[in-house]
């Protein structure tokens with residue numbers, strides 16, 4: 001059958017056309033074997049879950065046509081640090097120093113017993129709402145993340161079961177499993193933060209995450225994939241990390257671990273292990289292409305060399321990093337070292353275009369302007385994310 005022109009409104013969220021669907025737009029980005037090209041008044045044909053044609057004058061029959069008008073049709077943006085709850089780090093823009101801003105557990109709260117501050121319904125709604133906002137920002141693939149400050153300990157399989165349903169309903173590609181940790185930071189006295197550990201709880205969290213991935217990996221036509229998400233590096237023990245990477249090997253999935261992202265982490269990891277976090281992981285033989293490590297703004301030149309040697313991907317979140325006075329040093333330099341850079345929005349609401357703009361500004365402030373063209377930021381938000389996920 002040959003479809004007539006249809007409007008955008010006739011596309012149903014989360015549903016694929018019944019045959020090849022042809023999109024037209026003023027500009028189309030084409031990844032050809034010769035590299036990335038811009039086509040004016042281009043066409044894109046999507047068949048099932050695959051892009052089957054990019055160019056002009058598609059010769060085949062189609063099930064439907066959608067004219068996107070004065071728009072740019074691009075590969076979907078990939079967000080590997082996609083915040084799915086409130087962004088309370090906004091409270092920390094003012095109210096410094098960091099420990100005084102109310103975003104850390106005091107000892108008295110820990111002893112009284114941390115509790116879940118959201119109901120199961122609220123947790124399910126958070127993901128659904130966040131996923132819809134990601135799609136509105138042009139993001140079609142996401143690895144969600146949320147703060148563990150408002151939780152009893154880690155995330156639960158139940159809320160991620162609900163997240164799988166939301167992703168399938170909306171048609172968002174997701175890489176996920178509940179985040180877990182073996183410890184947390186506690187404020188002992190003004191300015192004095194120390195980690196407290198409960199490794200058994202962390203190992204149980206890993207077990208739950210592995211079970212979740214076994215249940216859901218590849219479901220909904222491959223839309224849902226597994227990713228292990230131990231929370232920030234300073235709240236992990238060596239044993240938890242060793243078992244995490246062994247599980248990732250078995251499941252053939254990536255691991256996201258926040259690392260080289262701030263002074264508190266640097267101080268804590270140095271006190272515990274006598275080195276930086278990337279150095280600690282390198283010593284355990286855990287750096288490798290499975291590792292996706294936001295944010296790298298505090299990475300030393302030696303840490304960056306370790307990332308480059310071991311094929312570690314970083315997640316660059318310039319809007320959020322910049323808000324706290326940090327920036328990659330520098331985007332262009334990391335690229336020239338051969339480090340794969342993916343992008344993350346890391347705040348709510350997500351705005352990847354603003355994020356890329358701040359990234360471009362930060363790159364030009366930190367490094368020579370010629371080193372970072374706009375194209376490289378766009379590549380990070382598409383190809384870089386895809387490479388990090390092994391797609």
Ligand SMILES: [Zn+2]
Nearest residue numbers: 081258294346
């Ligand atoms: Zn982050």
